Amino acid sequence: MKFVIAPDSFKESMTALVAAQAIQTGLLRALPTAQCQLIPLADGGEGTVATLVHAHQGEMVLTLTAGPLPGQTIQGTYGLIDNGETAVIEVAVADDLTLVPRQQRDPLLASSYGTGQQILAALARGVQRIIIGLGGSASVDGGLGILQALGARCLDDQGQPVPAGGQGLSQVATIDLSTIDPRLSQAELILASDVTNPLLGPHGAAKVFGPQKGATPKMVVTLEAGMKNFARRMNVTVGRDFSQVAGSGAAGGIGFALLVLGGQLQSGIELMMAATNLSQAIQTADMVITGEGRIDGQTSFGKVPAGVARLAKQAHKPLIAIGGSLGDDLSALYDMGFTAIFSCLSSVKSLDQVLAQGPANLSRTAENIGRLLVLKSK
Incomplete structure:
Protein backbone atom coordinates (compact mmCIF):
# COMPACT_ATOMS: atom_id res chain seq x y z
CA MET A 1 0.00 0.00 0.00
CA LYS A 2 1.36 3.42 -0.93
CA PHE A 3 0.80 6.49 1.25
CA VAL A 4 1.48 10.13 0.56
CA ILE A 5 2.07 11.84 3.91
CA ALA A 6 1.65 15.61 3.59
CA PRO A 7 1.15 17.43 6.92
CA ASP A 8 1.71 20.99 8.04
CA SER A 9 3.71 21.73 11.18
CA PHE A 10 2.08 21.25 14.58
CA LYS A 11 2.73 24.72 16.00
CA GLU A 12 5.16 24.81 18.94
CA SER A 13 5.33 21.00 18.92
CA MET A 14 6.99 19.77 15.69
CA THR A 15 7.91 20.83 12.20
CA ALA A 16 6.07 19.46 9.18
CA LEU A 17 9.00 17.13 8.45
CA VAL A 18 9.04 15.74 11.99
CA ALA A 19 5.25 15.29 11.79
CA ALA A 20 5.56 13.41 8.49
CA GLN A 21 8.27 11.17 9.93
CA ALA A 22 6.18 10.47 13.04
CA ILE A 23 3.21 9.43 10.92
CA GLN A 24 5.44 7.18 8.82
CA THR A 25 6.91 5.56 11.93
CA GLY A 26 3.47 4.69 13.25
CA LEU A 27 2.18 3.37 9.92
CA LEU A 28 5.19 1.10 9.45
CA ARG A 29 4.63 -0.49 12.84
CA ALA A 30 1.26 -1.71 11.61
CA LEU A 31 2.08 -2.04 7.90
CA PRO A 32 5.79 -2.94 7.59
CA THR A 33 5.64 -3.24 3.79
CA ALA A 34 3.89 0.09 3.21
CA GLN A 35 5.51 2.63 0.88
CA CYS A 36 5.51 6.16 2.27
CA GLN A 37 6.28 9.33 0.34
CA LEU A 38 6.85 12.23 2.73
CA ILE A 39 5.89 15.68 1.46
CA PRO A 40 6.01 18.13 4.40
CA LEU A 41 4.09 21.30 3.61
CA ALA A 42 3.53 24.86 4.81
CA ASP A 43 1.10 27.65 3.97
CA GLY A 44 3.50 30.56 4.30
CA GLY A 45 4.15 30.11 8.00
CA GLU A 46 6.66 27.90 9.76
CA GLY A 47 8.32 25.45 7.37
CA ILE A 269 -0.50 26.48 0.16
CA GLU A 270 -0.89 26.64 -3.63
CA LEU A 271 2.72 27.80 -3.92
CA MET A 272 3.91 24.93 -1.71
CA MET A 273 1.83 22.25 -3.43
CA ALA A 274 3.07 23.29 -6.85
CA ALA A 275 6.71 23.35 -5.71
CA THR A 276 6.48 19.85 -4.22
CA ASN A 277 4.55 18.28 -7.13
CA LEU A 278 1.98 17.07 -4.61
CA SER A 279 -0.73 16.55 -7.21
CA GLN A 280 1.40 14.09 -9.19
CA ALA A 281 2.35 12.19 -6.02
CA ILE A 282 -1.28 11.81 -4.98
CA GLN A 283 -2.19 10.38 -8.39
CA THR A 284 -0.04 7.29 -7.70
CA ALA A 285 -0.98 6.84 -4.02
CA ASP A 286 -3.53 4.51 -2.45
CA MET A 287 -4.19 6.86 0.46
CA VAL A 288 -3.23 10.36 1.59
CA ILE A 289 -2.58 11.46 5.17
CA THR A 290 -2.37 15.09 6.28
CA GLY A 291 -2.52 16.94 9.58
CA GLU A 292 -1.86 20.07 11.62
CA GLY A 293 -2.01 21.25 15.22
CA ARG A 294 -5.75 21.93 15.24
CA ILE A 295 -8.43 20.90 12.78
CA ASP A 296 -11.70 22.83 12.98
CA GLY A 297 -14.03 25.02 10.99
CA GLN A 298 -11.15 27.37 10.09
CA THR A 299 -9.24 24.56 8.40
CA SER A 300 -11.24 24.99 5.21
CA PHE A 301 -10.00 28.59 4.82
CA GLY A 302 -6.66 28.15 3.07
CA LYS A 303 -5.03 25.78 5.56
CA VAL A 304 -2.69 23.01 4.43
CA PRO A 305 -5.15 20.12 5.05
CA ALA A 306 -7.77 21.90 2.93
CA GLY A 307 -5.36 22.21 0.02
CA VAL A 308 -4.42 18.55 0.32
CA ALA A 309 -8.11 17.62 0.50
CA ARG A 310 -8.84 19.41 -2.76
CA LEU A 311 -6.15 17.47 -4.60
CA ALA A 312 -7.14 14.15 -3.01
CA LYS A 313 -10.77 14.68 -3.97
CA GLN A 314 -9.82 15.50 -7.55
CA ALA A 315 -7.81 12.27 -7.73
CA HIS A 316 -10.55 10.25 -5.99
CA LYS A 317 -8.16 9.18 -3.22
CA PRO A 318 -9.16 8.65 0.43
CA LEU A 319 -7.77 11.27 2.80
CA ILE A 320 -7.17 10.89 6.53
CA ALA A 321 -6.36 13.91 8.67
CA ILE A 322 -4.79 13.89 12.14
CA GLY A 323 -4.97 16.95 14.36
CA GLY A 324 -3.53 17.72 17.74
CA SER A 325 -7.06 18.74 18.68
CA LEU A 326 -10.39 18.90 16.85
CA GLY A 327 -13.14 21.51 16.69
CA ASP A 328 -16.80 20.72 17.24
CA ASP A 329 -18.23 20.98 13.72
CA LEU A 330 -16.25 19.12 11.08
CA SER A 331 -19.12 18.38 8.69
CA ALA A 332 -17.93 20.87 6.08
CA LEU A 333 -14.54 19.16 5.98
CA TYR A 334 -16.09 15.79 5.13
CA ASP A 335 -17.86 17.47 2.24
CA MET A 336 -14.51 18.85 1.06
CA GLY A 337 -13.00 15.38 0.68
CA PHE A 338 -11.81 14.35 4.15
CA THR A 339 -12.57 10.65 4.61
CA ALA A 340 -11.84 10.55 8.35
CA ILE A 341 -10.40 12.95 10.94
CA PHE A 342 -8.61 11.90 14.14
CA SER A 343 -7.21 13.66 17.18
CA CYS A 344 -3.87 12.39 18.46
CA LEU A 345 -4.38 13.52 22.07
CA SER A 346 -4.37 10.57 24.44
CA SER A 347 -5.42 12.20 27.72
CA VAL A 348 -5.91 15.53 29.48
CA LYS A 349 -2.49 17.03 30.17
CA SER A 350 -0.85 20.42 30.48
CA LEU A 351 -0.14 22.28 27.25
CA ASP A 352 3.62 21.90 27.75
CA GLN A 353 3.24 18.13 28.11
CA VAL A 354 1.01 17.88 25.04
CA LEU A 355 3.49 19.83 22.92
CA ALA A 356 6.47 17.79 24.12
CA GLN A 357 4.70 14.47 23.49
CA GLY A 358 3.37 15.49 20.07
CA PRO A 359 5.53 13.21 17.88
CA ALA A 360 4.89 10.15 20.06
CA ASN A 361 1.13 10.81 20.12
CA LEU A 362 1.10 11.29 16.36
CA SER A 363 2.98 8.02 15.77
CA ARG A 364 0.59 6.13 18.03
CA THR A 365 -2.45 7.50 16.21
CA ALA A 366 -0.95 6.65 12.81
CA GLU A 367 -0.22 3.12 14.03
CA ASN A 368 -3.84 2.66 15.09
CA ILE A 369 -5.00 3.92 11.69
CA GLY A 370 -2.67 1.37 10.08
CA ARG A 371 -4.11 -1.41 12.24
CA LEU A 372 -7.62 -0.50 11.10
CA LEU A 373 -6.45 -0.79 7.51
CA VAL A 374 -4.97 -4.23 8.26
CA LEU A 375 -8.33 -5.28 9.72
CA LYS A 376 -10.16 -4.01 6.63
CA SER A 377 -7.89 -6.02 4.32
CA LYS A 378 -8.60 -9.35 6.09
Whole structure:
Protein backbone atom coordinates (compact mmCIF):
# COMPACT_ATOMS: atom_id res chain seq x y z
CA MET A 1 0.00 0.00 0.00
CA LYS A 2 1.36 3.42 -0.93
CA PHE A 3 0.80 6.49 1.25
CA VAL A 4 1.48 10.13 0.56
CA ILE A 5 2.07 11.84 3.91
CA ALA A 6 1.65 15.61 3.59
CA PRO A 7 1.15 17.43 6.92
CA ASP A 8 1.71 20.99 8.04
CA SER A 9 3.71 21.73 11.18
CA PHE A 10 2.08 21.25 14.58
CA LYS A 11 2.73 24.72 16.00
CA GLU A 12 5.16 24.81 18.94
CA SER A 13 5.33 21.00 18.92
CA MET A 14 6.99 19.77 15.69
CA THR A 15 7.91 20.83 12.20
CA ALA A 16 6.07 19.46 9.18
CA LEU A 17 9.00 17.13 8.45
CA VAL A 18 9.04 15.74 11.99
CA ALA A 19 5.25 15.29 11.79
CA ALA A 20 5.56 13.41 8.49
CA GLN A 21 8.27 11.17 9.93
CA ALA A 22 6.18 10.47 13.04
CA ILE A 23 3.21 9.43 10.92
CA GLN A 24 5.44 7.18 8.82
CA THR A 25 6.91 5.56 11.93
CA GLY A 26 3.47 4.69 13.25
CA LEU A 27 2.18 3.37 9.92
CA LEU A 28 5.19 1.10 9.45
CA ARG A 29 4.63 -0.49 12.84
CA ALA A 30 1.26 -1.71 11.61
CA LEU A 31 2.08 -2.04 7.90
CA PRO A 32 5.79 -2.94 7.59
CA THR A 33 5.64 -3.24 3.79
CA ALA A 34 3.89 0.09 3.21
CA GLN A 35 5.51 2.63 0.88
CA CYS A 36 5.51 6.16 2.27
CA GLN A 37 6.28 9.33 0.34
CA LEU A 38 6.85 12.23 2.73
CA ILE A 39 5.89 15.68 1.46
CA PRO A 40 6.01 18.13 4.40
CA LEU A 41 4.09 21.30 3.61
CA ALA A 42 3.53 24.86 4.81
CA ASP A 43 1.10 27.65 3.97
CA GLY A 44 3.50 30.56 4.30
CA GLY A 45 4.15 30.11 8.00
CA GLU A 46 6.66 27.90 9.76
CA GLY A 47 8.32 25.45 7.37
CA THR A 48 7.99 27.54 4.21
CA VAL A 49 11.74 27.95 3.75
CA ALA A 50 12.53 24.29 4.43
CA THR A 51 9.79 23.12 2.07
CA LEU A 52 10.87 25.28 -0.86
CA VAL A 53 14.60 24.72 -0.36
CA HIS A 54 14.06 20.95 -0.25
CA ALA A 55 11.78 21.01 -3.30
CA HIS A 56 14.21 23.11 -5.37
CA GLN A 57 17.45 21.62 -3.99
CA GLY A 58 18.48 25.06 -2.82
CA GLU A 59 20.67 26.15 0.06
CA MET A 60 20.20 27.62 3.51
CA VAL A 61 21.96 30.86 4.45
CA LEU A 62 22.76 31.76 8.07
CA THR A 63 21.94 35.23 9.37
CA LEU A 64 22.46 37.06 12.65
CA THR A 65 19.58 39.48 13.26
CA ALA A 66 17.50 41.12 15.92
CA GLY A 67 14.87 38.91 17.52
CA PRO A 68 11.31 40.01 18.23
CA LEU A 69 11.99 41.48 21.69
CA PRO A 70 14.27 44.44 22.49
CA GLY A 71 17.86 43.33 22.99
CA GLN A 72 17.37 39.88 21.43
CA THR A 73 19.87 38.66 18.86
CA ILE A 74 19.22 35.40 17.06
CA GLN A 75 20.86 33.16 14.51
CA GLY A 76 18.40 32.27 11.81
CA THR A 77 18.29 31.13 8.20
CA TYR A 78 16.72 31.99 4.90
CA GLY A 79 16.75 30.00 1.68
CA LEU A 80 18.22 30.52 -1.76
CA ILE A 81 16.67 28.71 -4.73
CA ASP A 82 16.62 29.06 -8.52
CA ASN A 83 20.44 29.18 -8.70
CA GLY A 84 20.52 32.00 -6.17
CA GLU A 85 18.04 34.22 -7.99
CA THR A 86 15.25 33.75 -5.43
CA ALA A 87 15.41 34.16 -1.67
CA VAL A 88 12.85 32.54 0.62
CA ILE A 89 12.28 34.23 3.98
CA GLU A 90 9.90 33.29 6.79
CA VAL A 91 8.56 35.86 9.19
CA ALA A 92 8.51 32.89 11.59
CA VAL A 93 12.31 33.02 11.94
CA ALA A 94 13.52 36.42 13.15
CA ASP A 95 10.04 37.41 14.37
CA ASP A 96 9.14 33.95 15.63
CA LEU A 97 6.45 33.78 18.32
CA THR A 98 8.09 30.68 19.80
CA LEU A 99 11.23 32.70 20.55
CA VAL A 100 9.28 34.53 23.23
CA PRO A 101 8.30 32.66 26.42
CA ARG A 102 4.53 32.85 26.98
CA GLN A 103 4.84 35.02 30.07
CA GLN A 104 6.97 37.55 28.14
CA ARG A 105 4.77 37.89 25.04
CA ASP A 106 4.02 41.57 24.52
CA PRO A 107 3.12 42.81 21.02
CA LEU A 108 3.61 46.41 22.14
CA LEU A 109 7.32 45.61 22.37
CA ALA A 110 7.74 42.87 19.73
CA SER A 111 9.11 44.06 16.39
CA SER A 112 9.52 42.72 12.86
CA TYR A 113 12.91 44.48 12.52
CA GLY A 114 14.85 41.20 12.23
CA THR A 115 12.81 40.15 9.20
CA GLY A 116 13.80 43.41 7.54
CA GLN A 117 17.43 42.59 8.25
CA GLN A 118 17.00 39.22 6.54
CA ILE A 119 15.54 41.00 3.49
CA LEU A 120 18.64 43.23 3.43
CA ALA A 121 20.90 40.16 3.64
CA ALA A 122 19.11 38.61 0.67
CA LEU A 123 19.39 41.82 -1.34
CA ALA A 124 23.12 41.82 -0.64
CA ARG A 125 23.29 38.45 -2.42
CA GLY A 126 21.84 40.05 -5.53
CA VAL A 127 18.55 38.15 -5.61
CA GLN A 128 15.94 39.09 -8.18
CA ARG A 129 12.96 37.74 -6.29
CA ILE A 130 12.06 37.41 -2.60
CA ILE A 131 9.33 35.08 -1.37
CA ILE A 132 8.24 36.02 2.14
CA GLY A 133 6.14 33.57 4.14
CA LEU A 134 3.69 35.46 6.33
CA GLY A 135 2.76 33.66 9.51
CA GLY A 136 3.93 32.80 13.01
CA SER A 137 5.03 36.32 13.97
CA ALA A 138 5.42 37.54 17.53
CA SER A 139 4.85 41.15 16.48
CA VAL A 140 1.72 43.16 15.75
CA ASP A 141 3.56 46.20 14.40
CA GLY A 142 2.09 46.56 10.92
CA GLY A 143 5.53 45.88 9.46
CA LEU A 144 6.92 49.03 11.09
CA GLY A 145 10.07 47.15 12.11
CA ILE A 146 10.67 45.88 8.57
CA LEU A 147 10.37 49.40 7.20
CA GLN A 148 12.77 50.73 9.83
CA ALA A 149 15.33 48.01 9.02
CA LEU A 150 15.08 48.73 5.30
CA GLY A 151 15.87 52.40 5.90
CA ALA A 152 12.46 54.09 6.02
CA ARG A 153 12.21 57.15 8.27
CA CYS A 154 9.20 56.77 10.55
CA LEU A 155 9.30 59.85 12.77
CA ASP A 156 7.26 61.29 15.63
CA ASP A 157 5.97 64.87 15.85
CA GLN A 158 9.38 65.96 17.17
CA GLY A 159 11.18 64.54 14.13
CA GLN A 160 12.63 61.63 16.11
CA PRO A 161 12.49 57.93 15.11
CA VAL A 162 9.58 56.18 16.79
CA PRO A 163 10.33 53.19 19.02
CA ALA A 164 10.15 49.71 17.54
CA GLY A 165 7.18 47.44 18.14
CA GLY A 166 3.46 48.03 18.37
CA GLN A 167 4.07 50.86 20.84
CA GLY A 168 5.56 52.97 18.06
CA LEU A 169 2.52 52.90 15.77
CA SER A 170 0.57 55.58 17.58
CA GLN A 171 3.61 57.89 17.64
CA VAL A 172 4.19 57.96 13.87
CA ALA A 173 3.68 61.49 12.50
CA THR A 174 5.56 61.28 9.19
CA ILE A 175 6.80 58.45 6.99
CA ASP A 176 9.57 58.83 4.41
CA LEU A 177 10.04 55.81 2.14
CA SER A 178 12.54 57.50 -0.17
CA THR A 179 15.38 56.41 2.13
CA ILE A 180 14.63 52.68 1.74
CA ASP A 181 17.46 50.58 0.28
CA PRO A 182 17.17 51.14 -3.50
CA ARG A 183 17.98 47.49 -4.27
CA LEU A 184 14.52 46.56 -3.02
CA SER A 185 12.85 48.27 -5.99
CA GLN A 186 14.76 45.96 -8.34
CA ALA A 187 13.46 42.76 -6.70
CA GLU A 188 10.07 41.10 -7.07
CA LEU A 189 8.29 40.64 -3.72
CA ILE A 190 5.98 37.63 -3.40
CA LEU A 191 3.97 37.34 -0.17
CA ALA A 192 3.03 33.73 0.56
CA SER A 193 -0.09 33.69 2.70
CA ASP A 194 -3.66 32.43 2.78
CA VAL A 195 -4.74 35.00 5.36
CA THR A 196 -7.28 37.45 3.95
CA ASN A 197 -7.72 39.64 7.04
CA PRO A 198 -7.41 43.41 6.54
CA LEU A 199 -5.19 45.55 8.72
CA LEU A 200 -8.02 47.27 10.60
CA GLY A 201 -11.43 46.51 12.06
CA PRO A 202 -13.06 43.54 13.78
CA HIS A 203 -11.22 41.10 11.50
CA GLY A 204 -7.99 43.09 11.52
CA ALA A 205 -4.49 42.37 12.77
CA ALA A 206 -4.88 43.75 16.30
CA LYS A 207 -8.26 42.24 17.15
CA VAL A 208 -7.76 38.82 15.56
CA PHE A 209 -4.05 38.16 15.94
CA GLY A 210 -3.16 40.36 18.92
CA PRO A 211 -4.56 37.99 21.57
CA GLN A 212 -2.75 35.05 19.92
CA LYS A 213 0.52 36.89 20.48
CA GLY A 214 -0.07 37.84 24.10
CA ALA A 215 -2.10 41.04 23.83
CA THR A 216 -4.48 41.81 26.70
CA PRO A 217 -7.83 43.45 25.86
CA LYS A 218 -6.32 46.83 26.77
CA MET A 219 -3.34 46.18 24.48
CA VAL A 220 -5.68 45.28 21.62
CA VAL A 221 -7.36 48.69 21.91
CA THR A 222 -3.95 50.40 21.93
CA LEU A 223 -2.72 48.39 18.95
CA GLU A 224 -5.88 49.06 16.91
CA ALA A 225 -5.60 52.79 17.54
CA GLY A 226 -1.92 52.67 16.60
CA MET A 227 -2.65 50.75 13.40
CA LYS A 228 -5.25 53.35 12.40
CA ASN A 229 -2.73 56.14 12.90
CA PHE A 230 -0.02 54.24 11.01
CA ALA A 231 -2.38 53.51 8.09
CA ARG A 232 -3.52 57.13 7.96
CA ARG A 233 0.06 58.44 7.89
CA MET A 234 0.99 55.88 5.21
CA ASN A 235 -1.98 56.96 3.12
CA VAL A 236 -0.65 60.51 3.17
CA THR A 237 2.79 59.25 2.09
CA VAL A 238 1.80 56.92 -0.77
CA GLY A 239 -1.61 58.29 -1.76
CA ARG A 240 -3.41 54.99 -1.34
CA ASP A 241 -5.18 53.23 1.53
CA PHE A 242 -3.84 49.69 1.88
CA SER A 243 -5.47 49.05 5.26
CA GLN A 244 -8.53 47.26 3.88
CA VAL A 245 -6.71 45.24 1.21
CA ALA A 246 -7.22 41.50 1.76
CA GLY A 247 -4.12 40.09 3.43
CA SER A 248 -2.86 43.42 4.79
CA GLY A 249 -3.48 42.10 8.31
CA ALA A 250 -1.39 38.95 7.79
CA ALA A 251 1.43 38.28 10.28
CA GLY A 252 0.40 41.04 12.67
CA GLY A 253 0.04 43.55 9.84
CA ILE A 254 3.35 42.82 8.13
CA GLY A 255 1.29 42.20 5.01
CA PHE A 256 0.34 45.89 5.08
CA ALA A 257 3.92 47.19 4.93
CA LEU A 258 4.97 44.72 2.25
CA LEU A 259 1.94 45.52 0.10
CA VAL A 260 2.90 49.19 0.33
CA LEU A 261 6.36 48.21 -0.91
CA GLY A 262 4.88 46.52 -3.98
CA GLY A 263 4.51 42.97 -2.70
CA GLN A 264 2.10 40.64 -4.47
CA LEU A 265 0.05 38.16 -2.45
CA GLN A 266 -0.02 34.52 -3.54
CA SER A 267 -1.73 31.58 -1.88
CA GLY A 268 0.87 30.00 0.38
CA ILE A 269 -0.50 26.48 0.16
CA GLU A 270 -0.89 26.64 -3.63
CA LEU A 271 2.72 27.80 -3.92
CA MET A 272 3.91 24.93 -1.71
CA MET A 273 1.83 22.25 -3.43
CA ALA A 274 3.07 23.29 -6.85
CA ALA A 275 6.71 23.35 -5.71
CA THR A 276 6.48 19.85 -4.22
CA ASN A 277 4.55 18.28 -7.13
CA LEU A 278 1.98 17.07 -4.61
CA SER A 279 -0.73 16.55 -7.21
CA GLN A 280 1.40 14.09 -9.19
CA ALA A 281 2.35 12.19 -6.02
CA ILE A 282 -1.28 11.81 -4.98
CA GLN A 283 -2.19 10.38 -8.39
CA THR A 284 -0.04 7.29 -7.70
CA ALA A 285 -0.98 6.84 -4.02
CA ASP A 286 -3.53 4.51 -2.45
CA MET A 287 -4.19 6.86 0.46
CA VAL A 288 -3.23 10.36 1.59
CA ILE A 289 -2.58 11.46 5.17
CA THR A 290 -2.37 15.09 6.28
CA GLY A 291 -2.52 16.94 9.58
CA GLU A 292 -1.86 20.07 11.62
CA GLY A 293 -2.01 21.25 15.22
CA ARG A 294 -5.75 21.93 15.24
CA ILE A 295 -8.43 20.90 12.78
CA ASP A 296 -11.70 22.83 12.98
CA GLY A 297 -14.03 25.02 10.99
CA GLN A 298 -11.15 27.37 10.09
CA THR A 299 -9.24 24.56 8.40
CA SER A 300 -11.24 24.99 5.21
CA PHE A 301 -10.00 28.59 4.82
CA GLY A 302 -6.66 28.15 3.07
CA LYS A 303 -5.03 25.78 5.56
CA VAL A 304 -2.69 23.01 4.43
CA PRO A 305 -5.15 20.12 5.05
CA ALA A 306 -7.77 21.90 2.93
CA GLY A 307 -5.36 22.21 0.02
CA VAL A 308 -4.42 18.55 0.32
CA ALA A 309 -8.11 17.62 0.50
CA ARG A 310 -8.84 19.41 -2.76
CA LEU A 311 -6.15 17.47 -4.60
CA ALA A 312 -7.14 14.15 -3.01
CA LYS A 313 -10.77 14.68 -3.97
CA GLN A 314 -9.82 15.50 -7.55
CA ALA A 315 -7.81 12.27 -7.73
CA HIS A 316 -10.55 10.25 -5.99
CA LYS A 317 -8.16 9.18 -3.22
CA PRO A 318 -9.16 8.65 0.43
CA LEU A 319 -7.77 11.27 2.80
CA ILE A 320 -7.17 10.89 6.53
CA ALA A 321 -6.36 13.91 8.67
CA ILE A 322 -4.79 13.89 12.14
CA GLY A 323 -4.97 16.95 14.36
CA GLY A 324 -3.53 17.72 17.74
CA SER A 325 -7.06 18.74 18.68
CA LEU A 326 -10.39 18.90 16.85
CA GLY A 327 -13.14 21.51 16.69
CA ASP A 328 -16.80 20.72 17.24
CA ASP A 329 -18.23 20.98 13.72
CA LEU A 330 -16.25 19.12 11.08
CA SER A 331 -19.12 18.38 8.69
CA ALA A 332 -17.93 20.87 6.08
CA LEU A 333 -14.54 19.16 5.98
CA TYR A 334 -16.09 15.79 5.13
CA ASP A 335 -17.86 17.47 2.24
CA MET A 336 -14.51 18.85 1.06
CA GLY A 337 -13.00 15.38 0.68
CA PHE A 338 -11.81 14.35 4.15
CA THR A 339 -12.57 10.65 4.61
CA ALA A 340 -11.84 10.55 8.35
CA ILE A 341 -10.40 12.95 10.94
CA PHE A 342 -8.61 11.90 14.14
CA SER A 343 -7.21 13.66 17.18
CA CYS A 344 -3.87 12.39 18.46
CA LEU A 345 -4.38 13.52 22.07
CA SER A 346 -4.37 10.57 24.44
CA SER A 347 -5.42 12.20 27.72
CA VAL A 348 -5.91 15.53 29.48
CA LYS A 349 -2.49 17.03 30.17
CA SER A 350 -0.85 20.42 30.48
CA LEU A 351 -0.14 22.28 27.25
CA ASP A 352 3.62 21.90 27.75
CA GLN A 353 3.24 18.13 28.11
CA VAL A 354 1.01 17.88 25.04
CA LEU A 355 3.49 19.83 22.92
CA ALA A 356 6.47 17.79 24.12
CA GLN A 357 4.70 14.47 23.49
CA GLY A 358 3.37 15.49 20.07
CA PRO A 359 5.53 13.21 17.88
CA ALA A 360 4.89 10.15 20.06
CA ASN A 361 1.13 10.81 20.12
CA LEU A 362 1.10 11.29 16.36
CA SER A 363 2.98 8.02 15.77
CA ARG A 364 0.59 6.13 18.03
CA THR A 365 -2.45 7.50 16.21
CA ALA A 366 -0.95 6.65 12.81
CA GLU A 367 -0.22 3.12 14.03
CA ASN A 368 -3.84 2.66 15.09
CA ILE A 369 -5.00 3.92 11.69
CA GLY A 370 -2.67 1.37 10.08
CA ARG A 371 -4.11 -1.41 12.24
CA LEU A 372 -7.62 -0.50 11.10
CA LEU A 373 -6.45 -0.79 7.51
CA VAL A 374 -4.97 -4.23 8.26
CA LEU A 375 -8.33 -5.28 9.72
CA LYS A 376 -10.16 -4.01 6.63
CA SER A 377 -7.89 -6.02 4.32
CA LYS A 378 -8.60 -9.35 6.09
